[in-house]
Amino acid sequence: MLPEERFRALVEEFAASPGVSVPGEPGRRGFGSSALKVNGSIFAMISGDKLVLKLPHARVVALIGTGAGTPFDAGKGRPMKEWLTVTGDDEESWLALAREALDFVGSAHR
Secondary structure (H helix, E strand, C coil): CCHHHHHHHHHHHHCCCCCEECCCCCCCCCCCCCCEEECCEEEEEEECCEEEEECCHHHHHHHHHHCCEEEECCCCCCCEEEEEEECCCCHHHHHHHHHHHHHHHHHCCC
């Protein structure tokens, strides 16, 4: 399965979740328009054919340490501490990590 197809599966999975907005919704343009958001904040997106997620810094460090991800750099020359580029390409790990990201970002806005 291609990364775009796997991301579409995530979009379908989370589309009905409370507070979640998905790519393609009316009025969404510009940065983040192709990302999954909860309460207006991005929690998952595709960048360079890789899944990128927002997670707690300690979790990002731990996942990098296990080889499950790499630091995400938004083109500014330094990694963003709460963002992870997922190295695995299996649907189960994408879904589990995306759920963690949804919980993390969603809890920040409660």
